[in-house]
Every structure is written in C-alpha cells, then in structure tokens.
Amino acid sequence: MRKMTKALLGATTALTISAAVPTVSQAAELTLCWAAWDPANALVELSKDFTAQSGTEMKFEFVPWPNFADRILNELNAGGKLCDLLIGDSQWLGGSAENGYYVKLNDFFDKEGIKMSDFAQAAVNAYSTWPKGTPNYWALPAMGDANAWFYRKDWFAKPEIQAEFKAATGRDLAPPTTWPELLETAKFFNGKDIDGKKVYGAAIFTERASEGITMGATQALYANGFKYEVTPGKYDMEGAVNSADAVKGLEEYKELYKCCTPPGYTDAYMGETLDAFKSGQAAMAMNWFAFFPGLVKDENVGGDKIGFFNNPKGTTSASTLGGQGISVVANTDNMDGALAYIKWFAQPDVQKKWWSLGGYAVHNAVLNDPSFKDSQPFAADFLVAMNQVQDFWQEPSYAILLQAAQKRLHDYVVADKGTAKEALDGLVKDWTEVFEDDGKL
Amino acid sequence: MAARFKGRAAVSRPVAFSSLLVMPVTDTDTTLLDKAAEKAVRATPVPLAYRVRGLSDRSIAWLFIMPTIVLLLAINIFPLIWAVYLSFTNFRANRPNAEIDGVGLTNYQRVLTDPDIWQAMQTTAHFVFWTILLQMLIGFALAYLIDRKFRGHAFWTTVILIPMMLSPAVVGNFWRFLYQPQIGLFNYVYSFFTGVEPSSFEMLGSVTLSPWAIIIVDTWMWTPYVMLICLAGLRSIPDYIYEAAEVDRASAWRQFWSITVPMALPFIMLAVLFRAIENFKMFDMVVLLTGGGPGSTTEVASITLKREAFESWRTGRASAFAIILFVAVFGLANIYVKALNKVKQR
Numbered sequence: 001m002r003k004m005t006k007a008l009l010g011a012t013t014a015l016t017i018s019a020a021v022p023t024v025s026q027a028a029e030l031t032l033c034w035a036a037w038d039p040a041n042a043l044v045e046l047s048k049d050f051t052a053q054s055g056t057e058m059k060f061e062f063v064p065w066p067n068f069a070d071r072i073l074n075e076l077n078a079g080g081k082l083c084d085l086l087i088g089d090s091q092w093l094g095g096s097a098e099n100g101y102y103v104k105l106n107d108f109f110d111k112e113g114i115k116m117s118d119f120a121q122a123a124v125n126a127y128s129t130w131p132k133g134t135p136n137y138w139a140l141p142a143m144g145d146a147n148a149w150f151y152r153k154d155w156f157a158k159p160e161i162q163a164e165f166k167a168a169t170g171r172d173l174a175p176p177t178t179w180p181e182l183l184e185t186a187k188f189f190n191g192k193d194i195d196g197k198k199v200y201g202a203a204i205f206t207e208r209a210s211e212g213i214t215m216g217a218t219q220a221l222y223a224n225g226f227k228y229e230v231t232p233g234k235y236d237m238e239g240a241v242n243s244a245d246a247v248k249g250l251e252e253y254k255e256l257y258k259c260c261t262p263p264g265y266t267d268a269y270m271g272e273t274l275d276a277f278k279s280g281q282a283a284m285a286m287n288w289f290a291f292f293p294g295l296v297k298d299e300n301v302g303g304d305k306i307g308f309f310n311n312p313k314g315t316t317s318a319s320t321l322g323g324q325g326i327s328v329v330a331n332t333d334n335m336d337g338a339l340a341y342i343k344w345f346a347q348p349d350v351q352k353k354w355w356s357l358g359g360y361a362v363h364n365a366v367l368n369d370p371s372f373k374d375s376q377p378f379a380a381d382f383l384v385a386m387n388q389v390q391d392f393w394q395e396p397s398y399a400i401l402l403q404a405a406q407k408r409l410h411d412y413v414v415a416d417k418g419t420a421k422e423a424l425d426g427l428v429k430d431w432t433e434v435f436e437d438d439g440k441l
Numbered sequence: 442m443a444a445r446f447k448g449r450a451a452v453s454r455p456v457a458f459s460s461l462l463v464m465p466v467t468d469t470d471t472t473l474l475d476k477a478a479e480k481a482v483r484a485t486p487v488p489l490a491y492r493v494r495g496l497s498d499r500s501i502a503w504l505f506i507m508p509t510i511v512l513l514l515a516i517n518i519f520p521l522i523w524a525v526y527l528s529f530t531n532f533r534a535n536r537p538n539a540e541i542d543g544v545g546l547t548n549y550q551r552v553l554t555d556p557d558i559w560q561a562m563q564t565t566a567h568f569v570f571w572t573i574l575l576q577m578l579i580g581f582a583l584a585y586l587i588d589r590k591f592r593g594h595a596f597w598t599t600v601i602l603i604p605m606m607l608s609p610a611v612v613g614n615f616w617r618f619l620y621q622p623q624i625g626l627f628n629y630v631y632s633f634f635t636g637v638e639p640s641s642f643e644m645l646g647s648v649t650l651s652p653w654a655i656i657i658v659d660t661w662m663w664t665p666y667v668m669l670i671c672l673a674g675l676r677s678i679p680d681y682i683y684e685a686a687e688v689d690r691a692s693a694w695r696q697f698w699s700i701t702v703p704m705a706l707p708f709i710m711l712a713v714l715f716r717a718i719e720n721f722k723m724f725d726m727v728v729l730l731t732g733g734g735p736g737s738t739t740e741v742a743s744i745t746l747k748r749e750a751f752e753s754w755r756t757g758r759a760s761a762f763a764i765i766l767f768v769a770v771f772g773l774a775n776i777y778v779k780a781l782n783k784v785k786q787r
Contacts, residue, residue: 070751074751076535077537079537095535095536099536099537099538100537100538208735208736209732209733262623263622263623263643264623264640264643264645264646266643266734267645267646267731267732267734267735399535399753400755403748403752403753407737410734410735410736410737411736411737412736414646415736415737415738416648417736437531
C-alpha cells in the first residue's frame with residue numbers, strides 16, 4: 001500500500017511539473033488577432049523581428065472579414081482569452097472602451113515616450129481615440145486604410161477605345177475625378193467587347209451580411225456631402241443623413257450598381273470585387289488600399305496594366321475610412337508582453353519596414369519621407385485619401401447602427417425597395433430609436 | 442402461455458435490488474434476456490449492493506434518470522426560463538457593464554409592431570408553405586413509384602436519398618455555384634431549353650426569383666426524406682385490403698383514394714409536421730445561398746432573430762422574438778398533433 005502511495009505521489013508530482021512547463025512557456029507567447037487578408041501576412045513577417053528581439057513567440061488568429069466582427073466581438077463579450085493583442089475595426093473603439101475590453105494606453109504612452117503627434121492626425125482620431133478626437137487613447141494606429149478605386153490602365157490606353165470614348169462623351173478618357181464622370185466611364189465600358197471578352201463597367205461593394213454595402217455606398221454619400229449629424233455630437237440626424245445631397249449620392253450609387261456591375265453581383269465585398277477585376281471582367285473597381293500591393297503584383301492585371309485613383313468628388317472630396325488600430329485586450333495574461341509589442345511596433349524603423357512589407361503605416365516618419373509618394377504607384381493617392389477620410393459611427397451601439405444601414409441600403413440599392421429618400425428617412429428613424437434607447441436622445 | 446406470463450410477472454415483480462443477488466434462478470421459462478439481467482445482478486459488486494440497500498425501486502429509477510433530467514434542465518429548461526426573463530429587460534450581451542432594467546412588455550410590443558419582423562414572418566410562411574407542398578407532392582409520388590417494386594428500385598431509392606445525406610453547408614455552397622449567372626449549370630440548363638441568355642437572370646440576386654431559388658434547393662434536398670416516410674406508410678398497408686378491393690372490382694383510382702391515401706395519411710401528416718418544424722427554423726442553407734438577400738427578400742425569421750441577437754446585440758428584444766416564435770411553433774405543433782391523433786384513431 002505504501003509503495004502504491006509513493007508511486008501515486010510520484011506520478012502526481014511528474015504531472016504537476018509537466019503541466020507547469022507549458023505554463024512557463026506560454027508566458028513568453030502572444031496571440032494577435034486580426035482579419036485574414038494580405039496585410040496580415042505582412043504582419044506575420046514583420047513580427048519575426050519582434051520575436052528575434054524579445055524572445056516572445058508570436059501566434060496569430062486571423063479571421064476572414066465577413067466573420068471577423070462576429071467572431072472577435074463574441075470573444076470579447078464572452079470575456080475570452082484568445083487574444084492578447086487585437087487589431088480591431090475603428091468602429092469597435094466606443095464599445096470596447098466603454099465595456100472595458102481594451103486597455104487605456106495614455107499612461108503607457110507617456111511612460112514610454114510614445115507620442116501620438118508622431119502619427120497622422122486623421123489616423124489617430126479614427127483608430128485610437130474614444131470619445132472621438134479626445135486625447136483618450138485605446139489603440140496605436142496600426143493600419144491606415146481607405147476605400148479607393150483601381151482601373152484597367154491598359155484598356156484606358158488603347159487608342160481605339162480612347163477615340164470611341166471621345167466621340168461618345170466629348171472628353172478624353174482618363175480616370176474619373178467626379179461621380180458623374182465615374183458613371184459615364186462605367187457606362188461606356190459596360191457591355192463592351194475587349195480582347196474578345198465582354199466586360200463590365202465597375203465592381204463595387206454590395207454585400208449584405210456584414211458591412212459591405214455600407215462601406216461602398218458611403219463613398220457616394222460622403223462625396224455628396226452626407227453627414228451623420230447637423231451638429232456634431234448632438235445626434236440631430238434629420239436633415240443631415242437624409243439631406244438632398246445624400247439622396248443624390250445614394251441614387252448615384254444605385255445607378256452605378258444597376259448599370260454597370262457584372263451579373264450576379266448582388267452580394268459582393270472585397271473578395272468578389274478583386275475576383276471581378278482579376279478575371280478581366282471589370283474596367284474599374286473599388287476596394288481598400290490594403291489590397292493594392294497584391295494587385296500591383298498580380299500577373300494578369302498588375303504592373304503596367306493597373307492604375308489607381310481616389311474616390312471621385314461629388315460636392316466635396318471624401319473617402320470611406322478603413323483601417324485599424326492595435327489594442328491590448330484587457331484580460332490578457334501577458335500584459336507586459338502585449339505592451340512591449342506595442343512599444344516595439346511604434347518605432348519609426350519598424351513602421352518603415354511595415355510599409356515596405358505591404359502594411360499601411362501612418363507614422364509621420366513614413367508618410368513624410370520624400371520618397372514615400374514614389375514608393376508605390378498608389379502611395380500618393382493614399383496620402384490624399386487619409387486626409388479626407390470619414391468614418392461610420394464609432395458609438396458603442398455601432399453594431400445596431402451598422403445593421404440598420406446594411407438593411408436600408410441593400411433594400412434600396414439591390415432589392416429596389418422604395419426610393420433613396422425613403423431609405424435614408426428609414427435610416428434616420430432606425431438610428432433615432434437606437435440613440436433613444438441609449439439615452440442619448 | 443399462462444406459465445409464460447407467470448414467469449415474467451415473477452421477474453418484473455418489485456423487489457429490493459440487493460435481494461436479487463440471493464434470489465435463485467429456478468424458473469425454467471426464463472428468457473435469455475432475463476438470464477442476462479440475472480448475470481448482471483450477480484456481477485454487481487457487493488459494496489454497491491450494500492450502498493443501495495434500503496432504496497426503493499422508484500429511488501433507484503430516479504437515480505438513473507437524474508443525470509438526464511439535470512442535463513435537460515441545464516440545456517433546455519434553464520435557458521428557456523432565462524430567455525423569458527431577458528425578454529422583459531433591456532439586457533445586451535455586448536454591454537456587460539450596463540445596468541439591466543426591466544422594460545415590461547416593451548420588447549414584445551416592439552417585436553409585434555415591427556414591420557420588418559412581420560415581413561420576415563411572411564417570408565418564412567411562404568418558404569414553409571411551398572417547400573412542404575412541393576415536397577409532399579413529389580415525395581409521395583416518388584414513394585408511390587418506388588413502392589411498385591420495379592427492376593432496380595433499390596438502386597434508385599439509394600440514388601434519390603443522396604441529397605438528404607449531404608450537409609446543408611455543402612448543399613448551400615454547391616447550389617450557390619449552380620445558380621451563378623455566368624458559370625452556373627442551372628442557368629445553362631435553363632438556357633438550353635428556353636434559349637434565354639444564361640446571364641440574363643439571377644436566381645439568387647433577383648427579388649422575384651430568390652425566394653423560389655431557396656425553395657427549389659430545400660425541395661431537392663428534403664423530398665427524399667418525405668419519400669422515405671411515405672414509403673413506410675405505403676408499405677404498412679396490408680396487401681389483403683387491396684385484394685379485397687380487387688374482388689369488389691374497385692378501380693385503381695378508387696383504390697388509391699379509398700385505401701392508399703387514407704391509410705398513408707398519418708405518415709404523410711407526420712412528414713408534414715417534421716418538415717414544417719424544420720423549415721420554420723431554417724437558417725443555414727438560406728444564409729449560405731442568399732444571406733437573406735437581396736435586401737431582405739429571403740430573410741426568414743431565424744435570420745432576423747440571429748441578426749437581432751448576435752449582430753445588433755439587442756438580447757432582450759431578441760429573447761422576446763424567440764419566445765414569440767417558440768409559442769407559435771409549440772402551439773401550432775400541438776394543434777397539429779391532436780389532428781394527427783384523430784386521423785390515426787379513424
């Protein structure tokens with residue numbers, strides 16, 4: 001019996017020790033959560049330097065975009081410990097700050113000498129602050145991004161197409177600078193036979209489930225002077241969200257969808273837009289800057305065949321904001337390691353390498369570098385876009401606000417339900433109810 | 442026969458568990474099952490027998506079913522009661538720090554007066570009605586044909602059953618490709634027979650066609666299930682009834698309406714019940730095919746509920762909606778089961 005007791009004790013001790021060993025090694029590990037897309041691969045490459053310097057092993061949890069919000073917000077709401085670091089959407093800031101999901105970084109920035117003035121002001125406001133524009137930092141700007149356009153430069157350069165366009169419109173064929181020009185150009189290309197293949201005018205965002213159609217339609221809305229409030233901070237949406245200019249913008253977006261998108265384009269977001277362009281179906285397409293490095297490298301449509309342009313003007317110049325900041329998840333077991341990663345990531349040299357690998361750094365050391373504009377064919381456009389970006393609501397109730405927008409916009413643009421004015425009036429009604437529930441109205 | 446009953450009564454008589462250990466097996470009429478039970482009792486360790494000594498059969502029965510009841514309470518009953526509670530509050534699962542306030546019947550009032558919810562209910566009703574109608578007609582017709590026992594009927598039965606063996610996720614993706622207006626086989630087949638340009642219509646993107654697109658897929662997938670149930674019904678009809686009808690010179694048409702349909706009706710009604718409940722909560726396949734779109738054209742109630750609960754995070758309102766759906770399905774199913782029982786008793 002005594003022998004058996006000893007054996008049991010020995011086995012228990014061995015088990016305890018073996019269980020403790022992984023715990024020790026886990027402390028030198030960090031899990032970073034983000035969306036699964038091109039820049040994420042660049043970050044994996046970049047983070048190898050951090051591992052080499054700190055000895056901390058980096059693990060990554062990348063979730064495809066359509067499920068990204070669902071998956072990660074569920075994780076945060078459930079108090080999960082999957083992520084130590086999170087590169088979350090800008091719209092999540094309000095909720096994550098107020099619910100205590102993110103660590104407030106002000107003291108850490110002060111202690112480590114990390115200055116927000118070293119980053120582009122628009123990016124700091126969009127990706128780091130809550131309440132928006134106040135010096136309360138919940139993230140470090142990690143990935144600048146905006147919605148922009150690309151086109152088949154080789155098709156635009158064909159003399160016969162140029163001549164035909166000139167005869168049809170009376171102007172030279174060039175990347176559109178206004179929404180009416182965009183519509184005109186898209187209509188010109190739509191249904192045309194190029195290189196023996198029928199092509200279509202433009203591939204745009206129409207996705208229903210997550211955020212697609214909102215991110216696409218706001219390109220037309222913002223450019224036409226759409227505002228969320230008459231007086232910022234007052235939630236007085238009547239006359240701003242459903243203004244005559246906003247109605248015009250939404251009508252233009254629907255016109256573009258109806259006239260010029262490829263068949264079966266009723267539920268398209270990033271992947272579908274890229275597919276339509278890469279397969280030679282679309283003359284123009286919208287997407288996030290994040291994908292542009294990959295497009296330039298594409299064997300079929302990249303290199304000299306592709307050109308880029310910013311969102312065309314309406315009554316004003318504006319672009320829909322993308323991009324994210326990197327935050328420390330409050331219930332991480334490795335707070336020191338997570339903060340060390342933020343400190344490392346904020347360094348100018350790391351930011352420069354981040355840009356060179358395909359990430360969109362918004363550190364002034366990168367953006368103000370004289371060689372930046374020529375470093376990529378879309379770099380100059382990126383600088384312009386980041387100075388005219390507008391973001392969706394960042395309120396804690398952003399998810400409800402976004403769902404309402406998705407429904408109203410998709411119902412009008414894709415399902416032909418009602419008019420643009422009715423869609424935007426409906427949006428004001430939905431959003432008013434949300435803010436009333438939140439006690440803000 | 443009397444001795445047989447006597448023997449069974451002896452074995453099933455309520456006796457203390459431990460007393461079975463010492464009870465000799467002397468009844469020569471004991472079945473194999475009884476012998477196995479006796480063997481198990483003999484094999485039970487003595488300490489256990491001591492521990493349970495004094496417990497009645499009822500207590501032992503409770504002991505055995507307790508884990509199941511606990512699981513049922515934890516997984517079904519508690520969440521139901523909790524959802525009822527939440528439906529009267531403003532709780533949001535993504536606001537752990539926010540105060541939870543009672544809002545009375547506000548959530549129910551908002552759900553019941555929300556035109557979008559009623560639209561989703563109409564979409565669900567349209568989907569359920571047409572899928573069941575088509576599946577019953579085609580399923581019964583197939584079962585009737587298979588029941589003729591033609592050459593190779595077993596092979597064709599297996600072939601017909603394949604769709605229902607697939608995962609809804611696979612079926613959703615598979616049909617999404619089939620419906621692609623540019624590369625999809627469905628459009629090409631339609632084009633082949635009608636001469637219409639394949640990319641001129643969109644099954645999943647059209648407001649008119651998309652509700653039918655999901656009905657077609659569900660019918661394709663679940664008609665075999667209905668066929669199986671109907672086939673069981675048809676095969677349960679004794680041949681002598683048809684023989685008697687033949688003797689009375691009843692026509693095939695008369696036999697079908699007076700014998701086949703009435704006698705298979707309980708099975709058909711059962712199939713309707715199963716399919717109706719299943720399609721009322723349809724989610725996965727529609728999400729994969731249309732995501733509820735275009736707009737909200739194919740947004741069935743379960744998608745609305747999911748969006749309310751896990752995208753908008755209005756947990757209180759979503760709970761109220763879930764309770765309303767539960768009561769509706771439960772109530773309708775009960776009425777239907779009563780009707781089914783009446784049919785069976787005829």
